[in-house]
Amino acid sequence: MRYRYIAIRLLQTVPVLFGVSVVVFIIIHSAPGDPVVNMLGIEATDENVAQIRQAYGLNDPLYVQYANWLGGILQGDLGQSLTQNRSVTALIASRLPATLFLAVASMLIAVVIAIPAGIISAVRKGSASDYGVTLGALTGISIPNFWLGLILILLFARTYNVFPPGNYVPPSEDPVAAIRHVALPAITVGTAFAALLARQTRSSMLDNLNQEYVKMAKSKGLGSRKIFVRHALKQALLPVITVAGLQFGYLLSATVVVEQVFAWPGMGRLIWSAVQQQDYPTVQGTVLVVATLFVLINVIVDLTYSYLDPRVSAS
Amino acid sequence: MTDALLSVRDLTTEFATPNGSIRAIEDVSFDVESGEKLGIVGESGSGKSVTARSIMGLLDENGRIANGSVELGGHDLTSLSERELTDVRGTEVAMIFQDPMSSLTPVLTVGTQITETILEHRDVTKAEAREQAIDLLEQVRIPDPESVIDTYPHQLSGGQRQRVLIAIAISCDPDLLIADEPTTALDVTIEAQILDLLEDLVSDRETSLVQITHDLGVVAETCDRVAVMYAGRVVEQGPVSEVFVEPRHPYTAGLLRSTPRIADVEPELLAGNVPDPGERPVGCNFAPRCPHSTDDCHVDDPPLEPAGAASRPSAEGRDAAPAEGREVASGEGREAASAEGREVACVRTDDIGTLEPIPEAKREQTATPEVGPTIVEGERVEKDFSSADSLLDRLLPGGEPPVRAVDGVDLSLAEGETLGLVGESGSGKTTLGRLLLELTDRTGGEIRFDGRPLAEVPEQELRSRIQFVFQDPNSSLNPRQTVGKILRFAIKKHDAATDVDDRIAELLTEVGLDPETRHDYPHQLSGGQKQRVGVARALAVDPDVIVADEPTSALDVSVQGQLLDLLDDIKRERGLSMVFISHDLSVIRHIADRVAVMYLGRIVEVGDTRGLFGAPQHPYTEALLSAVPDPDPGAEVDRIVLDGEIPDPKRPPEGCNFVTRCPEAMAECESHDPELVANDDGEVACLLHHDVVRGESADGATVSDGPPESEAGDAARADGSGDSV
Numbered sequence A: 001m002r003y004r005y006i007a008i009r010l011l012q013t014v015p016v017l018f019g020v021s022v023v024v025f026i027i028i029h030s031a032p033g034d035p036v037v038n039m040l041g042i043e044a045t046d047e048n049v050a051q052i053r054q055a056y057g058l059n060d061p062l063y064v065q066y067a068n069w070l071g072g073i074l075q076g077d078l079g080q081s082l083t084q085n086r087s088v089t090a091l092i093a094s095r096l097p098a099t100l101f102l103a104v105a106s107m108l109i110a111v112v113i114a115i116p117a118g119i120i121s122a123v124r125k126g127s128a129s130d131y132g133v134t135l136g137a138l139t140g141i142s143i144p145n146f147w148l149g150l151i152l153i154l155l156f157a158r159t160y161n162v163f164p165p166g167n168y169v170p171p172s173e174d175p176v177a178a179i180r181h182v183a184l185p186a187i188t189v190g191t192a193f194a195a196l197l198a199r200q201t202r203s204s205m206l207d208n209l210n211q212e213y214v215k216m217a218k219s220k221g222l223g224s225r226k227i228f229v230r231h232a233l234k235q236a237l238l239p240v241i242t243v244a245g246l247q248f249g250y251l252l253s254a255t256v257v258v259e260q261v262f263a264w265p266g267m268g269r270l271i272w273s274a275v276q277q278q279d280y281p282t283v284q285g286t287v288l289v290v291a292t293l294f295v296l297i298n299v300i301v302d303l304t305y306s307y308l309d310p311r312v313s314a315s
Numbered sequence B: 001m002t003d004a005l006l007s008v009r010d011l012t013t014e015f016a017t018p019n020g021s022i023r024a025i026e027d028v029s030f031d032v033e034s035g036e037k038l039g040i041v042g043e044s045g046s047g048k049s050v051t052a053r054s055i056m057g058l059l060d061e062n063g064r065i066a067n068g069s070v071e072l073g074g075h076d077l078t079s080l081s082e083r084e085l086t087d088v089r090g091t092e093v094a095m096i097f098q099d100p101m102s103s104l105t106p107v108l109t110v111g112t113q114i115t116e117t118i119l120e121h122r123d124v125t126k127a128e129a130r131e132q133a134i135d136l137l138e139q140v141r142i143p144d145p146e147s148v149i150d151t152y153p154h155q156l157s158g159g160q161r162q163r164v165l166i167a168i169a170i171s172c173d174p175d176l177l178i179a180d181e182p183t184t185a186l187d188v189t190i191e192a193q194i195l196d197l198l199e200d201l202v203s204d205r206e207t208s209l210v211q212i213t214h215d216l217g218v219v220a221e222t223c224d225r226v227a228v229m230y231a232g233r234v235v236e237q238g239p240v241s242e243v244f245v246e247p248r249h250p251y252t253a254g255l256l257r258s259t260p261r262i263a264d265v266e267p268e269l270l271a272g273n274v275p276d277p278g279e280r281p282v283g284c285n286f287a288p289r290c291p292h293s294t295d296d297c298h299v300d301d302p303p304l305e306p307a308g309a310a311s312r313p314s315a316e317g318r319d320a321a322p323a324e325g326r327e328v329a330s331g332e333g334r335e336a337a338s339a340e341g342r343e344v345a346c347v348r349t350d351d352i353g354t355l356e357p358i359p360e361a362k363r364e365q366t367a368t369p370e371v372g373p374t375i376v377e378g379e380r381v382e383k384d385f386s387s388a389d390s391l392l393d394r395l396l397p398g399g400e401p402p403v404r405a406v407d408g409v410d411l412s413l414a415e416g417e418t419l420g421l422v423g424e425s426g427s428g429k430t431t432l433g434r435l436l437l438e439l440t441d442r443t444g445g446e447i448r449f450d451g452r453p454l455a456e457v458p459e460q461e462l463r464s465r466i467q468f469v470f471q472d473p474n475s476s477l478n479p480r481q482t483v484g485k486i487l488r489f490a491i492k493k494h495d496a497a498t499d500v501d502d503r504i505a506e507l508l509t510e511v512g513l514d515p516e517t518r519h520d521y522p523h524q525l526s527g528g529q530k531q532r533v534g535v536a537r538a539l540a541v542d543p544d545v546i547v548a549d550e551p552t553s554a555l556d557v558s559v560q561g562q563l564l565d566l567l568d569d570i571k572r573e574r575g576l577s578m579v580f581i582s583h584d585l586s587v588i589r590h591i592a593d594r595v596a597v598m599y600l601g602r603i604v605e606v607g608d609t610r611g612l613f614g615a616p617q618h619p620y621t622e623a624l625l626s627a628v629p630d631p632d633p634g635a636e637v638d639r640i641v642l643d644g645e646i647p648d649p650k651r652p653p654e655g656c657n658f659v660t661r662c663p664e665a666m667a668e669c670e671s672h673d674p675e676l677v678a679n680d681d682g683e684v685a686c687l688l689h690h691d692v693v694r695g696e697s698a699d700g701a702t703v704s705d706g707p708p709e710s711e712a713g714d715a716a717r718a719d720g721s722g723d724s725v
């Protein structure tokens, strides 16, 4: 039953990803402005423009361009950047690790803070710590992340010099430095995320503690610690995982802004500059990769879910 | 004072609400002796479940015990700390919860949930605990316990989950078991199995039992003593054999008299509602509904006092009895009276004497009312539900087969008739009802309305001539619309010309509501009132046929009786036809002229109500009738407890649908699928009564045409079970 479920779940992503590629392609090609003019500057002669258009296949009808693009993707080729003399695949390969590192670090920080906070706040409902967590979560959600990033830089990098203000160091080169460098951007991205998760954990934990089966567990004579851990926690984390998966999209979009603030050489900045320069292939490629990531993360969430909740794969 | 195992004294429980604190139960007192079985019976709002949870210390966060004590085996549970309570729970007292679906933790295996209890209280290894758990599963009669122990709750049926709950409860040999409506969520035949099981376990282990229930029949069949609760108080208690035969409190009598029974009695109406906690009247809580109330009743809450053995009062005898009674109550005679164990909370006990538990009025003798020509007719109606929800699901191998919810059903409804459709879960009764209105699409067969196939009846006409009354008024009435608006919409759709306001008032009056109810929103109404609005909405289009799907199953006995009477009156006055769908045989007995019994998507027996209830033909009908608990403690019942579970409708058995559970099953039943065939007493689908096999006309291939295993029989089945004929 479980393999069947996994197979279905994976196969379902194929049409989704196909749809994403079509949408990305259409949106980008319906944006106003001419990328080639952009690329060559105002002095470009008509002849030059025509030449380039020809070289990049921009004169073909849209569906031909799409078919070419799709054909390339299937072979792992996302095309050639219009502004940099590199393939889009290479560009992404150079940027993706930095973004993933930031995203994972943010996620870890969020999870480590949020889940215990949410649990404590649910178990001690109405106590001072509950109010503290609730207030903290509200603040965390309300603060715009670019602002938080600037404040963190001012405070911890400029005034006290505890952490460097960003600048990616690959963890493979120097793990310690990598962590020091990722700290501030990860806190920036992770704060709102943590706030969301804490809220979700609190409410789903409360929800579970009111269930009949928790009363049932109590009626067996189990102590409260066992009841929380065994009968409430696992269940309560299920919706938290779902929210975390869905919010991974938020995480990626937050990096676009935060990477600017911290001069983080990731996908966010790549997308940003590619959009400004109307570098079609790069925008298409990056958006597609991000979308694929998002879809895959959600499949992983579903599979985790099915592993934790025996009801999912059975029905 | 007493050597009772459990002694509850003056227990009062309060709940904090936004409108101040509310007393759910007040001054509840009772004892349970070792090995005794006490039933606590009452309608919703009576406080019976709160009583159970107060004893266990399992109140919701906003609840607290305000007064009183719960002595169990020498200590007062109300004074123990949460930590001390963990030593008592499970070992001295354990609870069986009502809803097996929500009372087991979904992410833990059955085994884990049993063994954790044992490991908590006993000094055993994990392996030993597992051994014990398997043994317990065996004791609660779960087949194949070795594999069930590793399953998750959702993989079990409702009945099996209830067995698991029982296994957990008895795992550490508690002295007292509290069962909170343990069978309410179950089907009748499964309920019979569970009651049987509980009975055996309790008597084998000499455990005391407190059985909380709304069902008088369950009390009569399983308990020694009973405490009747009303609006947070115990109003009467004593031995079941006395209380249910010679009730002393007017509420006990009213409840007994209003309960629909399988026996041939017309239930009486008990008017009014149980008051909400917080809105209870001054004086006796029952006074607004009590036929015996006088001014004295409105002064103080009558205390629960021993009631002397009163004779039935005659007009003159009334003065003699009270003098004796009062003396007993005040003097040393209390002991004597307690020994007898009858206690009543009513200031007029001695005037009233004993009451009659069964109304005298016998059911009207008109077996079948005047019925006209057939108005709705179904022929070989079929409905499949596919469990594959996506294209991929269907394309990949290994998916689930579809559920055949309705499997080739013939039925007819005459003008002016009430047809009762009765069955357990998975019988397809609700689906069949919905098919009649085309609320869902048929997979096969034909339904005719007024002689025309449904396809030829315009949607508009169909909707105005057949109406549906839903089971759950909460989900069928739009919470954001007032009653007036809900009705206005229905009226306008049918006939834009009428004066809508007059019509709304008329409809509300007809269903017994104040026309001013139109300004209320559904949440401001009680369950019974909401259901009346549902009926009014159905009537708004002047239908000819009403299909009512379990319209009373969410209601209390007395409110249910009121609604049934209303439906019956409306039907008579308007000359309506009605299909009444229910799992409750007593209700069907009360309201239907003709009954169709369904099992696994088929009708197994049809007959007029009196005949079918008096002399059931199909073994399933027989078992079903015998399984309904009878509130008369003297009733001689030969309960037929069916083995096993209702089969999965995705994989119905070969041959007769009922063969896996039929006590009368014969060899040929496994290969031959009986047709529903008419005889003198109705129609029945059972090879005991005829030998016509499904899929052939009555004069075609029959069992007697060849040996049971013959190809003819198999062929008959093969082409009979599928397509319509």
Ligand code: SF4
Residues within 6 Å of the ligand: B249, B250, B251, B284, B285, B286, B287, B288, B290, B291, B292, B293, B294, B297, B302, B345, B346, B347, B348, B349
């Ligand atoms: S005290 Fe009065 S109102 Fe209450 S039950 Fe007795 S007679 Fe009826």
Ligand code: SF4
Residues within 6 Å of the ligand: B618, B619, B620, B656, B657, B658, B659, B662, B663, B664, B665, B666, B669, B674, B685, B686, B687, B688
């Ligand atoms: S046909 Fe056989 S199995 Fe079916 S009900 Fe009759 S006796 Fe029982």
